[in-house]
Amino acid sequence: MIEQPNVLEPVPPSKARPPAPTTPKHASVWTKCLLASAVLLAAGGVLALGVVLPKWLFLLAFLVAIMLACRQWICWQVPWRSKLLVLVGGVSVLLVAAGVGGYVYVIHRYQVAEVMKVPILEYGHSQYPEDPAHWSIHYGNYNGRTLTLVQKDATHFDFVLEPLYPFIARIEIRDVDVSLMTPGLPDWVKEDDGLRRIALTDRQWNRQEVRFDVRSPHITITGGDGFEKEHIYSVELAKNCLNAGLWEILLFEEDESGKALYYQNWFTFPLGHYKNIFEHNTGFDYWRHWYYLEHWSDPSGTIVSMEKLRTVVEERKVSTTFDRNERVIVQGEQINKRRTTLTDDIRVWNDFYDGRQVQFASFIPPGRYSVDVPRNTKYGRLDRFEKAILRRIQSPATKEPLSELELIFSSSKQPGMCRFFVSGFEFAALPRLPIHEYPRGLYLPMGIGTPPFFQMYNELQQHPPHLGPYVSVLLDETGGWIDHHAIGIDGPVMHLDEKDPGLLHVYLLSYERHTLIAHLVIRVDQTHEPSMH
DSSP: OOOOOOOHHHHHHHHSSSOOOOOHHHHHHHHHHHHHHHHHHHHHHHHHHHOOOOHHHHHHHHHHHHHHHHHHOOOOOOOHHHHHHHHHHHHHHHHHHHHHHHHHHHHTTTOOOOOOEOOEEEOOOTTTTOSSSOOOOTTTTTEEEEEEEEOOSEEEEEEEOOOOOOOSSSEEEEEEEEEGOOOOOOOGGTTTTHHHHHHHHHHHHOOEEEEEETTTTEEEEEOOOHHHHEEEEEEEEESSSTTTTTTEEEEEETTTTEEEEEEEEEOOOHHHOOOOOEEEEEEOOOGGGGHHOOOOOOOOOOBOOOGGEEEEEEEEEEEEEEEOOOOOOOOOOOGGGGGGGGOOOOBBBGGGSOOOEEEEEEEEEETEEEEEEEOOOOGGGGGGGEEEEEEEOOOTTTTSSSEEEEEEEOOSSOOOOEEEEEEOOOGSSSSSEEEEGGSEEEEEEEESSSOOOOEEEEHHSSSSSSOOEEEEEEEEETTTTTOHHHHTTEEEEEEEESSOEEEEEEEEEEGGGGSSSEEEEEESOOOOOEEEE
């Protein structure tokens, strides 16, 4: 008998589904780590591009951490009483930590000393190519300095530029009354909440650049290779038109086209000193006003009571011509700022008002122009000129009679009026100039008790801005303040005609004085209806 080989019968497959393969624990951890890394790298990229400020990323991270903690707390398998105890304890720890952290932050942010080393920024050609300043051929050759701030008394300081290299000079700006470059208030606005807010806002958020003659006792230049001692033309200190404390030092030489910038730095004037000087100037607690001085906060709609700023003695409507087909006039600082005007083909005044979006390079911290951050304007709100009113007024700042001009605009695109005021100027003192010399006219920012954009230090000492009668505001038909920064207006320029003193030339400066946006010619020696071409 032949035996068959022992063949095993196949085992039928099990009807039960085998368990799904599990992800190893270490793989899950790696996935989370990779996700966290991707999020962190993306956040770093956004920060590097300047799209989001660091504080918002930190705030987002804090909120995510709170959400994760809440999830873990809900899923925690313990009695509710224990959960509540942990919750109360955690919140208490957070509050204590926030209080201690806030206290340490404030102490550090507002610390003061009689002698302080202040960090500075210096930019070279490649770091700030859009700079509209007129550069010297030596620009960037004398970078490499430190800044020491020395307090002399409650309001006077020395600014000492120390060289890091032997060829650079040591430059001192001595005995500067910083209270003249820190927001103050005219006495007649202190009791009115609206006037006080607008006065302080415009005083801080306008540029004030003060020039020191190198032969003055305020300037000392020693050491270096001799270039600065021989060729320096002026030393200038600027409070720029941004957050409280953002200042600049600029050094100029003289060349064939005028003064030329060869050195500039940016720094933060210590906020503790700023706080003390603010309180010295105003008599108010800094903490009532700190936020909108250190961070832009739009006060649009705030009522500006013009009757508290002056008394109208008489007024009359004056004949005004606004020729929209006149070519845009460009002189002075506007020549170089053509490169920071981002809208092309603006040839005549009408191009600002025909509906196109007019953009400029934004002025951003620490105090530089950026073509990567376009600034929009709203010139459509001024596309119809209605009339001009000339007034004789009495200001609480002086017994002398003064003048006020109101220009009224409306819009074809939205209801409401824009009333542009320039008040507190002496009409007879306006210079008589040809049109192409308009930068030598009355050339001022907007605000209440604001100083000129550019001024000699001795003139500033003689005419403290908070004691002056000057007012320039943009109001709606109800007297509410309109944010002229958002509209795109920085101030007026005015002068009398070179040949006919009965003609007043008025120009409107754009945002950051990039360009003029209007030229109105006003017949002031007789009354007529306004005209427009």
